[in-house]
Amino acid sequence: MSPSGGVTRNTLRQQIADALRDEVLAGRLPPGREFTVKQIAEQYGVSATPVREALFDLSAQGLLASDQHRGFQVREFGVADYRAMAEARALVVEGLFRNPEGVAVRPEGLASIRRRAAEAVRAAKGGDLDVLIGYDLRFWRELGQFVLNPYLADFLARLRVQAWVFAVHRLRRDGMDEDVLWFGHEDLVEAIARGDHEQVHAAMHSYYAHALAWADRLEAEAAEGDAPGPRLPPEPGESGTSQGAAEPPEAPGHCA
DSSP: OOOOHHHHHHHHHHHHHHHHHHHHHTTSSOTTOEEOHHHHHHHHTOOHHHHHHHHHHHHHTTSEEEETTTEEEEOOOOHHHHHHHHHHHHHHHHHHHHSGGGBOOOGGGHHHHHHHHHHHHHHHHHTOHHHHHHHHHHHHHHHHTTBSOHHHHHHHHHHHHHHHHHHHHHHHHHOOOTTTSOOOHHHHHHHHHHTOHHHHHHHHHHHHHHHHHHHHHHHHHHHHHHSOOOOOOOOTTOSSOOSSOOOOOOOOOOOO
16 A cells, blocks of 8 residues: 555545445345444544544445534435435436447356355345345446446446335335345346347346335335224213224235
């Protein structure tokens, strides 16, 4: 590492940002968690300057919210945010593949992407969320290297991270299964390798339909949870009153 103070500080800034992003993606910094520059600096044993810069970087990426008086807070994405993320990614990706000049597939990069795809599917089927998130993000990031417009590639990568921030605590809370997780990584990369645009579109349509179906389920469950429960009939001799609250109906099994 160069002895230059600027290089050292910038490297430390990136390391802190990466470490905090990993904490958020692992669910160890849950949505709504508040902290200050001082707290993070003490935790990592560094000065305040690279911490402040790292936190502002994560805020710019949409992972943190900042408040002048209260410090920083892990951003809490709602179902409407998640739906908007999926729709935005769909619009951008479909636009890219309608314009062949916007994407350049490099055959030498496909071997690595195939490995990421296989590991992501294996982790999803095995229920290993930490491994799944890591390989899924690498898979999409490496696919993004085929996008010739770096701003679009960066935008897509940020949306994917934000989607995982939305999903991770729900998945840890409710568990994972095939109704929620998408297993089409390998089909997508093979369609790209063949240059089969029709199958690429089909795989991406499956991916976004899967995401939107989960959003629909989450909204339905939230609405059901807000609905008033059944009331017990009044005890004999009482008029319109009950002696106890009814047991709430059992919620349907939820797969995040």
